[in-house]
Amino acid sequence: MKQKTDVLQGTLALMVLKTLDVLGPLHGYGIARRIEQISGDLLAVNQGTLYPVLLKLENEGAIASEWGASENNRRARFYRLTREGRKQLQVERQGWEQTAAIMARFFKAKTEDLS
Amino acid sequence: MKSLRRFLYRLFNSAARHEHEERLREEIAEHIVLQTQENLRAGLPPIEARRRAMFKFGGVEAMKQDYRAERGLPIIENLLADLRNAIRTIFRMPGLATVIVLSLAIGIGVNTTILSWIQLILLEPLPAVGGASNFLVVEPHTDTGGYPGASWLEYRDLQTQLPALRDLVASEMVPFNVGEKGRTERTHGQLVSGNFFSALGLKPAIGRFIRPEEAERPGTEPVIVISYDYWQTRFRGAPEAVGQKLRVNERDLILIGVAPREFQGTMLPLKFELWVPATMAPALLGGTRDLEDRNSRGFSLIGMLRPGATREQAQAEFSTAMAQLARDYPEANAGIGGEILSFWKTPRGPQRMLISGLAILQGVMLLLLLAVCGNTANLMLARGSTRQHEMAVRVALGAGRWRIISLVLSENMLLALLGAVLGVALAVWGTTALRIAPMIGAFPIQFQTRVDGLTLAFAISLGIACGLIFSAAPAVQLARLDPQQGLRASSNTPPRSRARKVLMGAEVGVAMVVLIAAALFLQSFRSARQTDPRFRPEGVLLAAYDLSGRNPNEASEREFSTRLLERLRSLPDVEAAAIATNVPLDLHGIPARSFTVQGRVRTESGQDRAISNTVTPGYFKVMEIPLLAGHDFAEMADRTAPAQAIVNEEFVRRYLNGADAIGRRIQRRTESFVIVGVARNAVYNAFDEPPQPAMYFSYRDIPASEGEIHLRTRGGHETALASEARATLRDVDPMLPLYDVRTFSQHIERNLYLRRIPARMFVVLGPLLLGLAAIGIYAVVSYAVARRTREIGLRLAFGATSQRVVLQIIRENMGVIIYGTAIGWVLAFVISLHAITRGVINLPVFIGVPALLLGVTTLACWIPARRASRIDPMAALRHE
Numbered sequence: 001m002k003q004k005t006d007v008l009q010g011t012l013a014l015m016v017l018k019t020l021d022v023l024g025p026l027h028g029y030g031i032a033r034r035i036e037q038i039s040g041d042l043l044a045v046n047q048g049t050l051y052p053v054l055l056k057l058e059n060e061g062a063i064a065s066e067w068g069a070s071e072n073n074r075r076a077r078f079y080r081l082t083r084e085g086r087k088q089l090q091v092e093r094q095g096w097e098q099t100a101a102i103m104a105r106f107f108k109a110k111t112e113d114l115s
Numbered sequence: 116m117k118s119l120r121r122f123l124y125r126l127f128n129s130a131a132r133h134e135h136e137e138r139l140r141e142e143i144a145e146h147i148v149l150q151t152q153e154n155l156r157a158g159l160p161p162i163e164a165r166r167r168a169m170f171k172f173g174g175v176e177a178m179k180q181d182y183r184a185e186r187g188l189p190i191i192e193n194l195l196a197d198l199r200n201a202i203r204t205i206f207r208m209p210g211l212a213t214v215i216v217l218s219l220a221i222g223i224g225v226n227t228t229i230l231s232w233i234q235l236i237l238l239e240p241l242p243a244v245g246g247a248s249n250f251l252v253v254e255p256h257t258d259t260g261g262y263p264g265a266s267w268l269e270y271r272d273l274q275t276q277l278p279a280l281r282d283l284v285a286s287e288m289v290p291f292n293v294g295e296k297g298r299t300e301r302t303h304g305q306l307v308s309g310n311f312f313s314a315l316g317l318k319p320a321i322g323r324f325i326r327p328e329e330a331e332r333p334g335t336e337p338v339i340v341i342s343y344d345y346w347q348t349r350f351r352g353a354p355e356a357v358g359q360k361l362r363v364n365e366r367d368l369i370l371i372g373v374a375p376r377e378f379q380g381t382m383l384p385l386k387f388e389l390w391v392p393a394t395m396a397p398a399l400l401g402g403t404r405d406l407e408d409r410n411s412r413g414f415s416l417i418g419m420l421r422p423g424a425t426r427e428q429a430q431a432e433f434s435t436a437m438a439q440l441a442r443d444y445p446e447a448n449a450g451i452g453g454e455i456l457s458f459w460k461t462p463r464g465p466q467r468m469l470i471s472g473l474a475i476l477q478g479v480m481l482l483l484l485l486a487v488c489g490n491t492a493n494l495m496l497a498r499g500s501t502r503q504h505e506m507a508v509r510v511a512l513g514a515g516r517w518r519i520i521s522l523v524l525s526e527n528m529l530l531a532l533l534g535a536v537l538g539v540a541l542a543v544w545g546t547t548a549l550r551i552a553p554m555i556g557a558f559p560i561q562f563q564t565r566v567d568g569l570t571l572a573f574a575i576s577l578g579i580a581c582g583l584i585f586s587a588a589p590a591v592q593l594a595r596l597d598p599q600q601g602l603r604a605s606s607n608t609p610p611r612s613r614a615r616k617v618l619m620g621a622e623v624g625v626a627m628v629v630l631i632a633a634a635l636f637l638q639s640f641r642s643a644r645q646t647d648p649r650f651r652p653e654g655v656l657l658a659a660y661d662l663s664g665r666n667p668n669e670a671s672e673r674e675f676s677t678r679l680l681e682r683l684r685s686l687p688d689v690e691a692a693a694i695a696t697n698v699p700l701d702l703h704g705i706p707a708r709s710f711t712v713q714g715r716v717r718t719e720s721g722q723d724r725a726i727s728n729t730v731t732p733g734y735f736k737v738m739e740i741p742l743l744a745g746h747d748f749a750e751m752a753d754r755t756a757p758a759q760a761i762v763n764e765e766f767v768r769r770y771l772n773g774a775d776a777i778g779r780r781i782q783r784r785t786e787s788f789v790i791v792g793v794a795r796n797a798v799y800n801a802f803d804e805p806p807q808p809a810m811y812f813s814y815r816d817i818p819a820s821e822g823e824i825h826l827r828t829r830g831g832h833e834t835a836l837a838s839e840a841r842a843t844l845r846d847v848d849p850m851l852p853l854y855d856v857r858t859f860s861q862h863i864e865r866n867l868y869l870r871r872i873p874a875r876m877f878v879v880l881g882p883l884l885l886g887l888a889a890i891g892i893y894a895v896v897s898y899a900v901a902r903r904t905r906e907i908g909l910r911l912a913f914g915a916t917s918q919r920v921v922l923q924i925i926r927e928n929m930g931v932i933i934y935g936t937a938i939g940w941v942l943a944f945v946i947s948l949h950a951i952t953r954g955v956i957n958l959p960v961f962i963g964v965p966a967l968l969l970g971v972t973t974l975a976c977w978i979p980a981r982r983a984s985r986i987d988p989m990a991a992l993r994h995e
Contacts, residue, residue: 048173
C-alpha cells in the first residue's frame with residue numbers, strides 16, 4: 001500500500017518536472033490539468049495529492065515557486081523548473097526509459113526464451 | 116545531498132509553520148476556483164461546478180496531512196509538541212514540579228560534587244599537570260611497614276637503576292623564611308631535582324624553570340621558582356619580577372620563573388609557593404646533611420612508566436635496586452625495600468583516606484538519589500493514574516503507544532534535566548566553595564576540585580538515568596491502558612498498585628538507614644564537642660616558631676628556648692608561658708614513641724608505645740592539667756638535675772599496674788629519663804578517644820628547633836597577647852617569624868573542620884530525606900484516597916464515622932511503612948554494630964529516629980485521610 005503511493009509519487013514527480021519543462025512556469029491547477037490531459041485518469045480524482053509532491057520537489061530544489069497572477073488575475077503560486085530540476089529530469093527520464101525498456105522486453109519474452 | 120537539502124528545508128519549515136499553512140490554504144482555494152471556472156465553461160450550473168471541483172480535488176484533510184508530513188519533520192514536530200505539552204503540564208503543577216526538581220537537583224548536585232573530588236584525587240591528582248594520574252609513587256618501604264622517604268644519594272642511585280621509569284623526580288617539602296630581617300614570612304616550598312618541571316611537563320607562566328644542570332652539584336645556582344599566586348600577591352603579577360632577588364633563609368636567590376596558575380606542588384593537597392634546586396639545601400638549611408647522608412630520608416620520588424614498560428617490571432627493578440643498596444649501605448638501608456604505588460595511594464597525604472570516605476559518601480548519596488527517583492516515580496504514578504482518562508482520550512483519538520510513552524517521557528525528562536541543570540549549578544557553587552583553602556595546622560591546603568566535562572557528563576547522565584527510572588513505571592502503566600477501560604474506569608475502584616506500595620516501603624527503609632546514620636554522626640560530633648578535654652583551652656594563645664633554617668645545634672636550641680621562655684614569662688599580661696613540640700587536638704596528631712620503663716615486664720613481643728610531647732616547665736600550669744604526684748620539670752637553666760619525664764595516669768595504670776611511678780626510669784632509645792611527676796589524663800588526639808598513655812619530656816633534656824608557644828592570659832582576651840608575643844620573639848631573634856598565631860579555641864575549631872563537613876552534610880540531608888519520605892507517602896495516600904472517593908462516600912452514607920474512615924486508611928498504609936521502617940532499623944542496627952560505634956548502641960537514636968519517622972509518616976497518611984473523611988457523602992456519590 002505504502003509502496004504503491006511511493007511509485008505513484010515518484011511518477012507524479014517526474015510528470016510534474018516534464019510538464020514544467022515543456023510548458024514553463026505554471027500554477028498547481030495548470031500542472032494538474034496538463035497531467036490529467038496526458039495521463040488520463042491518474043489525476044481524475046485526488047488532484048490534491050499533487051501539492052505534497054510539489055512541496056517535496058521544492059524542498060529538494062528541483063523546482064522553485066513564487067506568487068504571481070493567474071489568468072483571471074488572482075493571486076496564484078507559480079512553479080518553475082530550476083537548473084537542478086532540469087538535470088534531475090534528464091537523469092530520471094533516462095532511468096525511466098531504461099526501466100521501461102527492460103520491463104517491456106521482460107513482458108514480451110515468451111516462456112521458451114527464458115528456458 | 117538532495118536529502119540533506121530536503122531535511123534542512125523541512126527543519127526550517129517546521130519553524131515557519133503558520134506561513135505554510137496559509138500558503139497551502141490559498142493554493143487549494145485557487146485550485147478549486149480555477150477548476151470551478153473550467154466546469155462552468157463546460158456548461159455546468161454553478162453549484163454543481165463547485166461540487167465537482169471539490170470532488171476532483173479529493174480529500175483535503177488527508178492531503179493536508181501528507182503535505183504537513185512532507186513540509187516538516189514529524190519526529191521533531193512531535194517532540195516539540197511533547198515538549199510544549201510537557202512545559203504546560205509542569206506549569207499546571209508548580210508545587211509538585213518544584214519539589215521534584217529541587218530534590219533531584221540536590222541529589223545530583225551532591226553526587227556531582229563528590230565525583231569532582233574523586234576525580235581530583237584519582238584522575239587529576241596534580242592540578243596543572245596533564246596526565247598526572249599516570250605518575251607512580253616510588254617509596255622506600257621498611258620491613259616494619261613505614262615509608263621513611265628517600266635520601267638524595269639514594270635518588271641519584273635509583274635514577275640510573277630503574278630503566279622502566281622515565282623522569283624519576285625527587286622533591287622534599289621545606290618551610291622557608293622569606294623576606295628581610297624583622298619582616299620575614301614563613302612560606303612552604305619544595306626542594307626539587309633538576310628534572311622536576313620538565314618531567315611534569317609544565318610551561319612557566321613567565322620566565323623559565325630550573326634546569327637539570329642547576330641541580331647537579333651542591334650550592335651551584337641560587338635560583339628559585341615561585342607559584343602563580345605568590346607572584347600575584349607579592350609581585351602584583353609584574354613581569355619584572357623575573358630576575359629580581361628574593362631573600363630566602365637569609366640568602367639571596369634569583370627569581371627565574373613563575374609556575375603555571377594552578378600548580379601547587381606534588382604533594383596534594385598541600386599548597387607550595389616556592390621551588391628551589393635540591394642542591395641548594397646546604398646553603399639554605401644551614402648544616403643540613405640532606406645531600407650526603409643516606410640516613411636523611413626527606414625526599415619523595417615519583418616517576419612515570421616508560422612506554423612499553425609494565426608496573427611489575429618497575430617494581431622488580433626497584434626491589435632489586437633497593438636490595439643492592441641494602442647490601443652496599445647496611446647502616447642506612449638495611450631492612451628497607453621498595454614499593455611502587457599508584458599516585459592516589461601515596462603514603463604522604465590524605466588521598467587514600469579521602470578516597471575510601473568519598474566512595475562511601477558517593478554510595479550513600481547515590482542511594483539517596485535512588486530514593487528521590489523512587490519518590491518521584493511514586494508521585495508520577497499517582498499523577499499518571501489520575502490522567503488515565505486523558506490518556507484514554509488520546510489513545511481513542513489515534514495516538515499510538517509510543518506517542519503516549521514519549522509524551523510521558525518528555526514530561527519526566529524535562530523535569531529530570533531541569534533537576535540536573537540546577538544540580539550542576541549547585542555543584543559549581545559547592546566545588547568553588549570548597550576550593551577556598553582552609554589553613555589546617557601550619558600548612559596551606561588546597562583542593563582544586565572543579566566541574567568539568569566529565570563531571571558535567573556525569574550530572575547529565577544522572578539526570579537522564581533518573582528521568583528514565585521514574586518515567587518507566589508511569590509510562591508503562593499509561594501505555595498499557597485500554598482506551599475503553601480508561602474512559603469507563605473513572606468510576607471504578609482502580610486495581611491496587613503493588614509497585615507503589617513496595618516503593619513506599621523501600622523509601623521509608625532507606626530514609627530510616629540514612630536518618631539513623633545522620634543522627635549517630637551528629638550525636639558523636641556533638642558529644643565530642645561537649646566532652647571535657649581535661650585541660651582548659653580558654654584563655655590560651657598559641658604561636659609557632661621554627662629555627663631549622665638557621666643551623667641550630669642542641670646548645671643553641673636550648674639556649675634559645677630558655678631565653679624566649681624567660682622573656683615570655685615576664686610579659687605583664689601573661690599568667691603562665693610554656694613551649695611544646697606538639698599541641699593536643701591537632702589534625703596531624705601527636706606522635707607516639709616506643710620506650711621501656713623500669714618495673715615493667717612485657718609478656719608479649721613488640722614494644723610499648725605512648726604519646727610523647729616535649730614541653731618546657733610551666734606547661735602543666737598553662738594547660739591547667741593538675742599534677743597528681745611529684746612535681747614539674749626542673750627549670751631550663753638547671754644543669755645538674757638528671758633527664759626527667761612526666762607520665763600520665765593512664766601510663767601508670769597500663770604499664771606500671773598503678774604502682775608508684777616517681778623515681779622509675781624510662782628508656783627511650785639510648786637516653787634515660789627519671790619520672791618526676793604524674794599528670795592527670797587529658798585529651799590528646801580526639802575528643803572521643805579512650806584514655807591514652809602519655810609521657811612528657813623536657814625541652815631542657817631534648818631541645819627542639821621548632822616550638823609551639825603556649826601563653827595563658829592573666830585575664831584579658833588571649834588574642835591581645837599576639838602582638839606582645841611577636842615583639843618578644845623579635846627581641847630574641849629579629850629574623851625569625853612567628854607563625855600560625857591562634858587561640859587554642861581556634862586551633863580546636865580548625866581541626867574539627869574536616870569532621871564538620873560530613874556532620875553538616877548529614878544535618879542537611881537528614882531532614883531532607885525525612886521530607887522526601889513524607890512527601891512520597893502523602894502523594895501515594897492522597898492519590899489512593901482520591902480514587903476511592905466513591906467508596907468512602909458510600910461508607911459514610913451507610914453510617915461509618917469519619918474517625919473510622921481515617922483510621923482505616925491509616926491502618927492500610929501504615930502496614931507497609933512499618934515493614935520498611937523495621938527493615939531499615941535492622942539494617943542500621945547491624946551497620947552501626949559493626950562499622951560505626953563498634954558494639955556500642957546509641958539507644959536514644961535507635962528509639963528516637965524510628966519514632967520520629969513513624970510520627971512524620973503517620974502525619975503524611977493522616978492529612979489526606981482526614982480530607983477524605985470530610986467528604987460530603989452525597990457529593991461523593993454524585994461525583995462520578
